[in-house]
Each structure stands twice: as structure tokens, then as C-alpha cells.
Amino acid sequence: ETGVTQTPRHLVMGMTNKKSLKCEQHLGHNAMYWYKQSAKKPLELMFVYSLEERVENNSVPSRFSPECPNSSHLFLHLHTLQPEDSALYLCASSQGIGTSGGYEQYFGPGTRLTVT
Amino acid sequence: EDQVTQSPEALRLQEGESSSLNCSYTVSGLRGLFWYRQDPGKGPEFLFTLYSAGEEKEKERLKATLTKKESFLHITAPKPEDSATYLCAVRGGTSYGKLTFGQGTILTVHP
Numbered sequence: 001e002t003g004v005t006q007t008p009r010h011l012v013m014g015m016t017n018k019k020s021l022k023c024e025q026h027l028g029h030n031a032m033y034w035y036k037q038s039a040k041k042p043l044e045l046m047f048v049y050s051l052e053e054r055v056e057n058n059s060v061p062s063r064f065s066p067e068c069p070n071s072s073h074l075f076l077h078l079h080t081l082q083p084e085d086s087a088l089y090l091c092a093s094s095q096g097i098g099t100s101g102g103y104e105q106y107f108g109p110g111t112r113l114t115v116t
Numbered sequence: 117e118d119q120v121t122q123s124p125e126a127l128r129l130q131e132g133e134s135s136s137l138n139c140s141y142t143v144s145g146l147r148g149l150f151w152y153r154q155d156p157g158k159g160p161e162f163l164f165t166l167y168s169a170g171e172e173k174e175k176e177r178l179k180a181t182l183t184k185k186e187s188f189l190h191i192t193a194p195k196p197e198d199s200a201t202y203l204c205a206v207r208g209g210t211s212y213g214k215l216t217f218g219q220g221t222i223l224t225v226h227p
Contacts, residue, residue, distance in 0.1 A: 042120070042216075042219050045214050055213065056213065097213035105150075107161070109158050110157075112157075
């Protein structure tokens with residue numbers, strides 16, 4: 001595997017289900033991100049992890065719970081979601097998050113989530 | 117708060133017809149302006165990073181430029197395979213790692 005991978009690619013879940021999204025980066029990066037992409041809206045940052053420590057939680061509802069067990073893996077645990085949570089969830093990674101550099105973010109293919 | 121506005125929302129070109137996409141931004145302490153390409157059903161693909169006004173970068177038929185208030189993505193003699201959504205994002209100096217994205221420009225190149 002190369003780059004950033006995400007599983008599953010598609011997920012349909014009911015409002016009472018619990019599911020998890022998985023992301024893995026094969027780039028040797030130290031920072032990982034979750035973004036939400038809804039139709040007709042810009043990408044929205046949800047969470048930032050640097051060296052497995054959460055450094056930003058962008059006012060995301062508690063029904064989304066991230067987990068970063070190591071610098072290569074990132075999870076997004078989902079529970080009691082609403083239909084408006086249906087979107088493309090993108091994972092990204094970057095070399096770092098410091099202010100001295102641009103630190104390009106590299107994205108995975110995304111998980112298309114539908115909440116019924 | 118950092119803001120990014122892209123125009124036009126959609127652009128249709130004939131193959132070989134050159135044009136430009138615009139990205140206007142306001143940011144506190146620019147740490148980088150990024151261009152990405154996104155194909156349907158896929159994640160954004162990194163194209164360029166620009167750091168300071170006057171900087172330019174090129175890749176095949178694409179050239180990105182930066183001023184203090186906006187960035188342009190120039191497409192020279194486009195081909196149908198250049199059809200995609202082009203996203204612009206900025207990183208300010210106030211939040212670690214956070215990129216603020218525009219809504220994107222949907223480019224369609226007809227043969």
C-alpha cells in the first residue's frame with residue numbers, strides 16, 4: 001500500500017448504529033487529520049492529531065469520536081448519527097504541523113457515509 | 117477568521133482554450149496557499165504550495181501564481197483529462213495544521 005488508505009470506501013448506517021472509519025498512512029508522517037466534505041460546501045476540518053496527540057477539535061459534535069493509536073493509524077468512531085451527517089469523510093496526513101513550513105496534506109480516497 | 121473564495125464556480129472550456137481560475141483569500145499570517153485537484157469519488161490530490169507574493173510554480177499545463185490577496189491557477193491548452201474540481205486552501209499562522217478551503221471550481225474541458 002502507498003499513500004493514505006481509508007476503509008471502508010462506502011458505509012450505510014442507521015441512526016442508532018455504531019461504526020468506525022479507519023485511515024492508515026504509509027508516508028512516515030507525524031500528523032493526521034479528519035475532514036468532512038458535504039455537497040456544495042467546502043471541506044471542513046474536524047480533528048488534528050500530531051504525534052498521536054489531539055491538537056485541534058473543530059467544534060465537532062460528540063457523536064464523532066476520533067482515536068489515534070499511533071502515527072500511522074487514525075480512526076473515527078461514529079454513534080447516534082443524524083441524516084445530515086451523510087457526507088464524504090476524508091483522512092489526510094502531513095509531515096508535521098509546525099508554523100515554520102507549509103506541510104502539504106495528502107488525502108486518502110475518502111469514505112462515503114450515508115445515514116438512514 | 118481565515119476565508120477563501122474561489123471563482124468561477126464552474127468553467128467549461130474547449131480543448132486547447134487556455135484560462136485561469138481565481139482564489140481570493142484573507143488570512144492572518146499566511147503559512148502557505150495550496151492547490152489541489154479532486155476527481156469525482158476521490159480524495160484531493162496535491163498540486164502546489166505557494167508561500168509568498170510573487171511566487172510561481174508550474175506542472176505540465178498548470179501554473180500557479182500568488183499575490184497578497186489572491187492566487188491564480190492558469191491552465192494552458194487544456195485537455196479533457198484536466199477536467200476535475202480544483203480546490204484552493206490557505207494555512208494561517210494562528211492554528212496548527214488547519215487548512216481553510218474554498219468551495220472549488222469545477223472545470224470541464226470538452227474535446
